[in-house]
Amino acid sequence: MADLNINIAGMQFKNPVTTASGCFGYGEEFRDFYDLGLLGGIFVKAVTGSNRDGNKYPRMAETPSGMLNSVGLQNKGVDHFCEFIYPRLREFNTQIIVNVSGSTIEEYVKVAERINELEGIPAIELNISCPNVKEGGMAFGVVPSTATEVTRAVRDVYKKVLMVKLSPNVTSITEMAKAVVDGGADVLTLINTLLGMAINAETQRPVISTITGGLSGPAIKPVALRMVWQVFKAVKIPIVGLGGIMNATDAIEFMLAGASVIQVGTANFIDPMVAPKIVEGINEYLDRHNIASAREIIGALKVC
Amino acid sequence: MADLNINIAGMQFKNPVTTASGCFGYGEEFRDFYDLGLLGGIFVKAVTGSNRDGNKYPRMAETPSGMLNSVGLQNKGVDHFCEFIYPRLREFNTQIIVNVSGSTIEEYVKVAERINELEGIPAIELNISCPNVKEGGMAFGVVPSTATEVTRAVRDVYKKVLMVKLSPNVTSITEMAKAVVDGGADVLTLINTLLGMAINAETQRPVISTITGGLSGPAIKPVALRMVWQVFKAVKIPIVGLGGIMNATDAIEFMLAGASVIQVGTANFIDPMVAPKIVEGINEYLDRHNIASAREIIGALKVC
Amino acid sequence: MPVILPGQFVQVLVHNSPSTFLRRPFSIHFVDYARNTLKLLVQVKGEGTRHMGMLAPGDTLNLVYPLGNSFSVPASHKVLLVGGGAGVAPLMFMGDFLNQKSIRPDFLVGFRSADEVSQVEEYSKYGKVYLSTDDGSMGEKGFVTQNPVFNQSPLPYDRIYCCGPDAMMHAVANIAAEKGVACEVSLENYMACGYGVCLCCITQTDKGNERVCIEGPVFDAARLKWQSNG
Amino acid sequence: MPVILPGQFVQVLVHNSPSTFLRRPFSIHFVDYARNTLKLLVQVKGEGTRHMGMLAPGDTLNLVYPLGNSFSVPASHKVLLVGGGAGVAPLMFMGDFLNQKSIRPDFLVGFRSADEVSQVEEYSKYGKVYLSTDDGSMGEKGFVTQNPVFNQSPLPYDRIYCCGPDAMMHAVANIAAEKGVACEVSLENYMACGYGVCLCCITQTDKGNERVCIEGPVFDAARLKWQSNG
Numbered sequence A, B: 001m002a003d004l005n006i007n008i009a010g011m012q013f014k015n016p017v018t019t020a021s022g023c024f025g026y027g028e029e030f031r032d033f034y035d036l037g038l039l040g041g042i043f044v045k046a047v048t049g050s051n052r053d054g055n056k057y058p059r060m061a062e063t064p065s066g067m068l069n070s071v072g073l074q075n076k077g078v079d080h081f082c083e084f085i086y087p088r089l090r091e092f093n094t095q096i097i098v099n100v101s102g103s104t105i106e107e108y109v110k111v112a113e114r115i116n117e118l119e120g121i122p123a124i125e126l127n128i129s130c131p132n133v134k135e136g137g138m139a140f141g142v143v144p145s146t147a148t149e150v151t152r153a154v155r156d157v158y159k160k161v162l163m164v165k166l167s168p169n170v171t172s173i174t175e176m177a178k179a180v181v182d183g184g185a186d187v188l189t190l191i192n193t194l195l196g197m198a199i200n201a202e203t204q205r206p207v208i209s210t211i212t213g214g215l216s217g218p219a220i221k222p223v224a225l226r227m228v229w230q231v232f233k234a235v236k237i238p239i240v241g242l243g244g245i246m247n248a249t250d251a252i253e254f255m256l257a258g259a260s261v262i263q264v265g266t267a268n269f270i271d272p273m274v275a276p277k278i279v280e281g282i283n284e285y286l287d288r289h290n291i292a293s294a295r296e297i298i299g300a301l302k303v304c
Numbered sequence C, D: 001m002p003v004i005l006p007g008q009f010v011q012v013l014v015h016n017s018p019s020t021f022l023r024r025p026f027s028i029h030f031v032d033y034a035r036n037t038l039k040l041l042v043q044v045k046g047e048g049t050r051h052m053g054m055l056a057p058g059d060t061l062n063l064v065y066p067l068g069n070s071f072s073v074p075a076s077h078k079v080l081l082v083g084g085g086a087g088v089a090p091l092m093f094m095g096d097f098l099n100q101k102s103i104r105p106d107f108l109v110g111f112r113s114a115d116e117v118s119q120v121e122e123y124s125k126y127g128k129v130y131l132s133t134d135d136g137s138m139g140e141k142g143f144v145t146q147n148p149v150f151n152q153s154p155l156p157y158d159r160i161y162c163c164g165p166d167a168m169m170h171a172v173a174n175i176a177a178e179k180g181v182a183c184e185v186s187l188e189n190y191m192a193c194g195y196g197v198c199l200c201c202i203t204q205t206d207k208g209n210e211r212v213c214i215e216g217p218v219f220d221a222a223r224l225k226w227q228s229n230g
Ligand SMILES: Cc1cc2nc3c(=O)[nH]c(=O)nc-3n(C[C@H](O)[C@H](O)[C@H](O)COP(=O)(O)OP(=O)(O)OC[C@H]3O[C@@H](n4cnc5c(N)ncnc54)[C@H](O)[C@@H]3O)c2cc1C
Pocket: C009, C020, C024, C025, C026, C027, C028, C041, C042, C043, C044, C045, C046, C047, C048, C049, C050, C086, C087, C089, C090, C187, C188, C189, C190, C191, C217
């Protein structure tokens, strides 16, 4: 049994396997499948300043080795979260990180302030990369100066671990990474979805109501790995890596590229048991390769 | 039998189906499979100012619903092309377009000038989007001002149809499109490959020699469709669309999104007969939908 | 097997189909606890269902189940089950379930034409069967909504349970509303997860966006704002 | 069937394997024109070959063939065919081909252990067989390069044809070079297309980068710069 503990920005993860925001609800839905205490952590669904209905149906299209979604941050807002959801989350024996979204800097700040008060929530993940909302969302995540600005504004009010989730829809992911480091981020999460589109040739219409949506799943894994690797070489803060992770081998690839912790997103839809299986698989891999600790493979890619 | 003729920038294509640069050699290899006269056109492998050996082996990695390549523009240079390859291309009864690449503006200009002299080559496709060469290549295709500059420099010396092939590795594809329109492009080709990476977890090494490479195949289709659609709405010049087209349905999706002509790339590796099958399939689709001409579906996506 | 109720569904992992990335949802067609069997009734629509059609006896299938809510238990014995096409799937299970509660429902099933009609004798074990085909090649000609069953006034039912294509369910729900009969429909929205975490499968109801996979697939028709589906 | 020469290969489309996107190359193991059959010898390595292993008699396979060049026709009768693991595949075909030219080659085949050894009697139809296993569980112990065949000086062969893992071919090529015997090797580089258009499969030779799928897979070992392969 290898040592799976990972410590980033002072946060202790019992293993590097967490679940991605928007792909795991508030965790509760998975209690029927397994003990959530098996996970390193859970990134819960985006929370915004107030209630959002999200986008119109249809919100989903299957694509080759992936899917498009345009959920659009549907959630009941931060007040509802604090009052009704937070108390239930506290029961889980794993790290709970809240994904914070918004349309304006004020909204991000408001949500972050509220979450800051919640005991037992050690970190937020600032989602400046959602492609599925008209204003805000991805807009903050594709221009370095605004990314710095929103990060700094949240940094000023948020006292615990500040993670910022980056959009892959940019020319230079390292420039974006540096911009949010400048703004005071403690940890970087990458990547969110790629902006894509699906068309039904028979009806000659877009498949999803918003025409374009966010592409996730194994299709984007090569892009995600590349970005994790580029950012790992460019900045000094820890990386949470994701994008198309379906099994332990994929997870290990992300760690070799530089991720300290990984998130499992779309894979939860294909196999609800996948996350604990990945924990198991990482352990087996480390044992088989005689590696004592998961920490040893972070960024350990051999490139010469 | 529907009318499959497409006319863009004064060039006549007998049908919208062409083959992508780097995925079809110089066409000759496919003569054993079918009559190249069945195609709308052929975009031949990149030609540079002088001989290039390309990158080291391994140059290829399979990925979910796609592949990474890092061929790196291997070719014998424009002199060799004009002397030995061009005469053989002239025998094909289809449009031949030469993909022009380089590391400096001077190199692009030099190659374009030479190709300009060749009778029977109605167009070049300026490749400012190759992710697999150290200098030049993609660098020109991700910064609007340099994209305008290289396009304008080539425009000054090249008198026939100037197509410019864009990189998808940018924050705003419409901005890039407008930049090369400003530079004098007649036609836009999109997209080239997405920059990606593959890792062998067992050996803990990158799979390809260049660490990162270009992602192609169905995995990138949603991104390609989205970019074609965005650019179709943003500029007035015709679009050649590609990225993951495997069959006639895919081709029709690109045309609905705004492509006048489509290119088949990676699919040629899976089925060498795929391009003429797509011509057939487009014809069947048009007949089945009682559409008289392929021109009618260009940009015809219904979005309300 | 766990306790399964009529109206619930399974999520099927389709092996060996390169273009089928997500699981595919199917209503539970029948459950036989004694024999430990669960039946699905699958219509071939695309690649996923085509590959399911290639399964051989003895092959294994990876399922997540039981998912979703279920049809309500009716308070009266006057029940009509309406189904169209592959949408008839859950009716057999519901018929058996009602019989066990000593209710013999009427069935109204619609198909495109005679060669698509199946299992009519099976249904008649559980109740009286009315049949419609679009082309009139068997039973009444026309859509189920044109079946003479609906000409009766007042309708001799206290509750209608309906599943099938959206347009059909909407039309049945409209008739039920007009005639003042309670109606439950089982929706077939596109799903990614099937267990409530992705928020892709929503339908608009009087409570806003609800998840068809968790709050549904069965809804009181009166609560639905149909325009949102598709 | 078209004319096929030993050393040529096929590109196989692997159906129903979601993670196998590209075709998979395999040497042609045997051709029987009379019966119109073509044989492949496939070792299960990953998902593609695992799915090929699940094929049943009568299943169809989509092939592009024949691809690549072939082993040269030797000028003398003193020929050694060396193969290791799945790399033995083309040797059977070459043996038959040589027999038809009235040449009885010697075979030297290497496997990891006795339970991987196959078809030794088959080879002996075409020539004398020397056998090595890494663990000595059958034939000589050690790599093929340690087989006593290579202790002879001078080597009683005018030409060696070799296929197998890169390291093995390189080692055999080195011995051949030392002993002044001409040697041809059949490379197994990663391929995307298999017919010369993608430029992915290159190997460095005295002429620069050559395509293994077109200019190869068979190369005169003396022309190769081995360091480039992997
Ligand atoms: C709760 C639920 C229960 C269902 N029960 C059954 C059942 O008992 N028997 C049965 O045969 N089918 C049932 N379906 C529908 C079934 O899930 C789809 O037919 C199947 O997923 C199609 O998969 P495919 O890969 O073959 O087709 P695809 O290639 O995915 O699609 C083929 C065609 O069918 C359409 N389509 C696919 N899924 C849906 C959908 N959910 N809604 C509307 N159109 C769709 C597509 O737009 C496309 O035109 C149910 C669906 C849901 C949500």
